[in-house]
């Protein structure tokens with residue numbers, strides 16, 4: 001079949017590489033893709049939020065199945081739009097996408113269904129913020145309600161800071177919403193748990209730990225993610241059972257009762273404290289860079305799984321995983337997550353010899369006059385598989401040193417939690 005993949009980051013390069021392996025895939029088209037996908041698929045340069053234009057291309061290329069990578073088109077209703085136009089599509093619809101698109105919606109769903117999460121208050125006026133501060137402890141987490149490209153969350157250590165950030169959001173700092181969610185600060189260790197779901201069932205789809213802060217030792221501002229590894233050893237069988245019973249099942253049931261069953265990947269962002277999982281956030285898609293460590297571990301046919309999910313026949317599929325571990329380190333442009341250097345050629349990428357267990361996924365890159373140039377803040381995801389996280393990381397850093405590009409930086413401490421706890425892990 002002809003498959004259309006929406007998005008152009010590292011996550012989409014990883015999805016594209018896996019889709020190509022499928023016995024169901026005849027051709028794959030990336031909208032818009034990046035330099036990495038251009039080597040293995042056909043890139044179509046299009047604004048993915050212009051649904052009508054996108055539809056024209058999908059029809060022109062006779063696309064049989066659309067897979068959506070990023071959250072924005074999902075939250076804006078691309079699934080509803082394509083279904084209305086009789087195109088088979090994988091991903092949650094507009095209503096279910098509110099799990100990520102509106103933090104107020106997600107928190108209310110948690111409250112109504114006793115899902116463990118941080119105590120919170122939805123505020124639309126400063127007076128409500130001041131009231132919360134009277135009873136709430138510091139630090140307090142201030143969150144913009146709508147999508148904010150990873151920039152909507154601030155952990156505040158003073159009441160003054162809470163007021164300042166709240167005022168900025170009320171004044172319209174983020175176009176998506178002027179509402180805020182105030183939350184108590186959760187202690188513990190963060191981990192991500194993934195499932196794939198259709199109307200009738202769900203399946204485990206990997207676990208990972210990301211590194212959100214830009215600097216080593218988890219310092220500096222938040223980013224989209226500086227590196228990840230899979231699996232997340234903190235999620236043992238006992239914790240997994242709690243995640244499923246206290247978080248996954250009540251959420252899927254709540255949406256089913258509202259006649260909007262969840263279909264697609266669901267990213268469950270967790271804080272684990274003393275053996276108890278608390279939901280921090282839902283993302284209605286695979287993580288980036290988590291996808292880049294989860295998919296290389298998947299043994300089964302991804303398109304078969306996705307296709308069955310769109311037909312509500314997920315329970316028919318076998319989903320098998322490799323026992324090997326994986327890690328990715330994100331090579332960023334200097335300046336990221338602030339203003340970063342752009343349009344710099346990466347000269348020798350294609351001459352680097354990669355072994356079977358080594359992959360370089362492209363994120364913010366494009367082809368310009370036959371050269372690979374950097375376009376985004378997160379540029380490349382250097383990924384490797386193996387038996388031991390310490391050795392995997394050493395191998396990734398060895399590969400990064402081979403890349404002839406002087407405009408980047410990366411964290412050398414990805415995986416510090418697992419590597420520190422147990423050198424042999």
Ligand code: AMP
Nearest residue numbers: 118141153183184185186212269280281
């Ligand atoms: P979110 O977009 O909700 O995932 O928040 C981004 C990041 O902020 C999370 O990955 C956490 O590191 C942090 N964070 C969000 N909410 C909380 C909370 N209630 N307690 C502690 N950290 C939080």
Ligand code: GLY
Nearest residue numbers: 224225287288289
């Ligand atoms: N890596 C975090 C995310 O995809 O939201």
